[in-house]
Amino acid sequence: MTEPTVSIQNVNKIFGQGTNNEVHALKDINLEIQPNEFISLIGPSGCGKSTLLRVVGDLITPTTGAITVNGKNAHQARLTRDYGMVFQAATLYEWRTVAKNVQLPLEIMNYSKQEKEARTNKMLALVELDEFHKHYPWQLSGGMQQRVAIARALAFEPSLLLMDEPFGALDEMTRERMNFELLSIWTKTNTTVIFVTHSITEAVFLSTRVAVMSARPGRLVHDIKIDLPQPRDNDTRENVRFFELETEVREALRESEGRRE
Amino acid sequence: MSARLQKYSAPVIVLIVILFLWEGLVTVFQIEQFLLPKPTVIVSNLFKFVILTPEPVAEDTSEIEAALRSRGLFVSVPEATPPALLEPVMALQVFQFSISGRQIMLVKGANLTPLVQAGLFTLREALGGFAIGSTAGILVALATARWTTTREALLPFAIAANSMPIIAFAPIMNNWFGIDNPFSKMAIVAIMIFFPMMINTVRGLTLVDPRSLELMRSYAAGDFEILLKLRIPNSLPYLFNGFKVAAALSMIGAVVAEYFGGPRIALGVFITQEAALFRFSSAWAAIIIACIMGITLYVIILAVERLVMPWHVSYR
Numbered sequence: 001m002t003e004p005t006v007s008i009q010n011v012n013k014i015f016g017q018g019t020n021n022e023v024h025a026l027k028d029i030n031l032e033i034q035p036n037e038f039i040s041l042i043g044p045s046g047c048g049k050s051t052l053l054r055v056v057g058d059l060i061t062p063t064t065g066a067i068t069v070n071g072k073n074a075h076q077a078r079l080t081r082d083y084g085m086v087f088q089a090a091t092l093y094e095w096r097t098v099a100k101n102v103q104l105p106l107e108i109m110n111y112s113k114q115e116k117e118a119r120t121n122k123m124l125a126l127v128e129l130d131e132f133h134k135h136y137p138w139q140l141s142g143g144m145q146q147r148v149a150i151a152r153a154l155a156f157e158p159s160l161l162l163m164d165e166p167f168g169a170l171d172e173m174t175r176e177r178m179n180f181e182l183l184s185i186w187t188k189t190n191t192t193v194i195f196v197t198h199s200i201t202e203a204v205f206l207s208t209r210v211a212v213m214s215a216r217p218g219r220l221v222h223d224i225k226i227d228l229p230q231p232r233d234n235d236t237r238e239n240v241r242f243f244e245l246e247t248e249v250r251e252a253l254r255e256s257e258g259r260r261e
Numbered sequence: 262m263s264a265r266l267q268k269y270s271a272p273v274i275v276l277i278v279i280l281f282l283w284e285g286l287v288t289v290f291q292i293e294q295f296l297l298p299k300p301t302v303i304v305s306n307l308f309k310f311v312i313l314t315p316e317p318v319a320e321d322t323s324e325i326e327a328a329l330r331s332r333g334l335f336v337s338v339p340e341a342t343p344p345a346l347l348e349p350v351m352a353l354q355v356f357q358f359s360i361s362g363r364q365i366m367l368v369k370g371a372n373l374t375p376l377v378q379a380g381l382f383t384l385r386e387a388l389g390g391f392a393i394g395s396t397a398g399i400l401v402a403l404a405t406a407r408w409t410t411t412r413e414a415l416l417p418f419a420i421a422a423n424s425m426p427i428i429a430f431a432p433i434m435n436n437w438f439g440i441d442n443p444f445s446k447m448a449i450v451a452i453m454i455f456f457p458m459m460i461n462t463v464r465g466l467t468l469v470d471p472r473s474l475e476l477m478r479s480y481a482a483g484d485f486e487i488l489l490k491l492r493i494p495n496s497l498p499y500l501f502n503g504f505k506v507a508a509a510l511s512m513i514g515a516v517v518a519e520y521f522g523g524p525r526i527a528l529g530v531f532i533t534q535e536a537a538l539f540r541f542s543s544a545w546a547a548i549i550i551a552c553i554m555g556i557t558l559y560v561i562i563l564a565v566e567r568l569v570m571p572w573h574v575s576y577r
Binding site: 054057058059078079080081083084085087089091093094095104105107108109136138156162 | 470472473475476477478479480481482486490491494497570572573574
């Protein structure tokens with residue numbers, strides 16, 4: 001078996017330890033993610049799925065436990081730029097044009113001018129925004145802004161894409177279209193994706209695997225393999241197996257809610 | 262009418278209405294000149310119209326003309342004045358025009374030249390103070406954004422100092438730097454401006470969207486890069502708000518500081534002296550000059566703001 005891209009061992013996160021508002025956000029998390037997997041973290045709100053994502057991305061330090069990413073610890077992995085991040089809000093810099101936003105990580109990583117331009121063109125073509133290089137973020141719709149954010153996250157070809165409810169603020173129609181686009185990008189780029197969501201349909205449709213978390217303290221209670229055929233398309237949503245898996249995830253979620261302490 | 266023209270014409274109409282009401286009410290209620298001079302009298306300090314060719318025949322126009330003549334805004338030259346006598350008036354000419362065959366000349370009023378000189382002198386003090394105060398405010402803000410402990414130690418003082426009447430230090434600054442030294446006024450302006458500039462800049466540098474910071478961290482960006490590519494651009498709207506407040510404060514600061522004494526060519530000194538001599542219309546004319554300079558400063562900052570951050574919400 002190949003070496004996992006991400007290995008999470010016995011991770012605990014306690015916010016405000018030793019104070020009166022101590023919050024046990026993550027409890028005994030163990031998870032291994034294989035290269036090129038698309039894994040969704042799903043769970044009731046406040047279950048710590050975003051916290052887990054940030055622990056993997058070295059934006060939050062775990063209280064105990066260890067993270068290994070591509071054979072490095074999370075901190076080293078961040079310094080070697082293994083992560084691409086996409087948040088619920090596009091978080092584009094409003095003073096930069098679309099092209100300049102995509103170039104932001106490339107500037108920080110000292111890419112040459114030609115390389116920056118080549119990658120910007122490639123990425124904006126990938127998210128189908130070729131004609132919007134010189135636009136400012138406010139001139140784009142929410143879905144388009146999110147596509148720029150994805151282009152920016154992929155511009156430096158990180159091995160691991162961390163997505164925190166990236167389509168949570170979009171309407172249903174846009175969201176479905178973005179799901180298709182994300183899948184096509186994922187197939188083209190061979191990245192590993194950790195995707196936080198609270199939509200069961202989205203999780204089942206996109207993922208190769210769904211990890212279900214329980215309410216606080218956040219624990220992994222189910223690990224469901226999504227054995228739907230690739231590539232996923234409109235027929236996938238009508239597949240009987242799709243409904244079975246949706247039901248399985250839904251029941252796992254309901255069960256996890258019941259475990260609330 | 263274009264939306265742009267409409268936007269600018271509305272306040273102009275309001276201004277004209279106010280001026281007419283002012284002129285009319287002061288005339289109707291016979292308010293004394295030393296309480297509130299008429300706008301036409303104030304303006305005649307700055308400009309006058311000299312009528313070179315004979316009186317009109319129509320009654321109605323002559324009545325308005327007589328009124329304006331009594332306010333000193335219109336002056337007519339008696340017929341057959343030898344050209345040699347007209348020469349000093351011609352020297353003051355700004356430009357000449359003719360209406361229905363009559364030759365009219367716009368000339369400088371008695372106080373225009375001294376007031377423009379005084380205005381420029383005071384403007385120099387204001388600009389000097391503006392430059393010193395805002396540079397210092399921005400530098401200290403950059404330092405406090407870098408070292409959090411400095412910020413926590415300094416910010417309460419800055420906020421407290423911001424609510425102090427800094428102008429009360431004017432006599433002390435006059436004592437330190439000399440009453441005629443423009444630096445005594447610049448110092449007052451600089452201190453007045455320092456605190457709002459610093460507080461605004463600190464806010465702009467620190468009130469950064471946490472997601473934007475996480476993004477920078479995920480790229481393993483250093484502190485300097487975060488400052489350059491995130492904190493400074495983020496602070497621009499706050500910085501320009503600071504500049505706008507500072508522009509207004511700097512003109513106020515310079516003029517009021519001059520009330521406590523200064524060289525005779527200063528605008529504030531001119532106003533106090535004219536007021537002491539009961540020459541209120543020229544004091545009002547000086548205030549107009551101060552207003553024009555303050556507004557010009559503000560408009561320049563607006564223009565620069567537009568140039569520097571065309572992406573901002575206010576210009577969409």
